[in-house]
Amino acid sequence: MAVERHKRLAVLVGGGPAPGINSVIGAATIRAALEGMEVVGVRDGFEGLMRGDIEHITPLTIDGVSRIHFRGGSHIGISRANPTSDPKHLESVVISLLRLNVTGLLTIGGDDTAYSAMKVEERAAGRIHVVHVPKTIDNDLDLPPTVDTFGFQTARHHGAEIVKNLMVDAKTTSRWYFVITMGRKAGHLALGIGKAAGATLTLIPEEFPKPLRLKRIVDTLVGAIIKRLSYGRRDGVAMIAEGVVLDVDPNDLSSLHEVEHDAHGNLRIADVNIGEILKTQVGVRLKELGMKATIVAKNIGYELRCADPIPFDMEYTRDLGYCAAKFLLSGGNAAMISMQGGHFVPIPFASLIDAETGRARIRLVDTHSTRYAIARRYMIRLRRDDFEDPHELAKFAATVGIPLGEFRRQFEYLVGYEPPPLRIDATGEASRPQSEFVD
Secondary structure (H helix, E strand, O other): OHHHHOOEEEEEEEOOOOOOHHHHHHHHHHHHHHOOOEEEEEOOOOHHHHOOOOOOEEEOOHHHHOOHHHOOOOOOOOEOOOHHHOHHHHHHHHHHHHHOOOOEEEEEEOHHHHHHHHHHHHHHOOOOEEEEEEEOOOOOEOOOOOOOOEOHHHHHHHHHHHHHHHHHHHHHHOOEEEEEEOOOOOOHHHHHHHHHHOOOEEEOHHHOOOOEOHHHHHHHHHHHHHHHHHOOOOOEEEEEEOHHHHOEOHHHHOOOOOOOEOOOOOEOHHHOOHHHHHHHHHHHHHHHOOOOOOEEEEEOOHHHHOOOOOHHHHHHHHHHHHHHHHHHHOOOOOEEEEEEOOEEEEEEHHHHEOOOOOOEOEOOOOOOOHHHHHHHHHOOOOOHHHHOOHHHHHHHHHHHOOOHHHHHHHHHHHHHHOOOOOEEOOOOOEEOOOOOOOO
């Protein structure tokens, strides 16, 4: 019988924290325990298992987890340890789990942990059934467009509250805030916070052509400051996904004193202080134009990852944990757990792999969607129609104190990669021509 086969369920968490982890742990534990299965939490992700350490195990019981869904963080810790970096580590994980009499493994994490789960299942060759619950505030796992990863909505909620307060401070003190948030590969969180809070503008990696030059980002921010000032406002809040600057050509960053180098003179991309770099470079560009603005760089992200989940994520993650346990108990294997339209949908591991990279696919912001088009319409930034309106253009040039033609020469290139305008006809259909970036 399938239920008898599953003697022990192990739960582990990888990657970075996200609100709702404890809800998954709690729901999976309760469901498995009620069906007679022993449950253990593997402390600190794959770290110990990779070394053959089977001592860092926490028994999970109904009494012990019945209220943990209210809290952020992870009841059993977390780590970014990667068992796929060495075949010996992968084999050690499988052997360690077998020594623990584990026949079902539930992993909770983002794309890296999903990939690790796939490889553990592959190496286990049927001896251990593995399922993965997608978790990341970046919202970048390959799920249908209408399905968020858990933790995203809570992170956006708390992020929007922070930005709302910064917007009031910005207006009160006549300053600009450059708010950097997580999103190394995709801009879902920055866009979600910026659009919800009504930030002045939001920059995400998906909107820029590659290779990305630092000058584009700086001029985009400077253009927004000029446009805002032409409307009589010296304040603003720019939301910026960290991936924007991490996509910049390293040669553009190598000469900046704000960027650290290692002992061999190589750029430490992982340690780039994005906010300070942009604050400094925008200040330099404004000075070239005979202007200045008070700018404050603010990083948010760590404040969001371990926040207590909002009710949406509490319910959502309890559903995910329940379904993960039931799927394993019924003999299910090698799938990512999802809820789509209120229904449980297992997504086979094999369908998650990107054929080009061999890794788990990443979901990017669709810059041709109606949602993104509306976000752009609400932003204060230089746009194509600004350069088609001589009155608007004259106002911007006058704000800077340079001839209209010179303003056009310095800034018009920015609209070359602006997405086509959104058109909604009387039938209620929205269309947006698919076009390549024009440089």
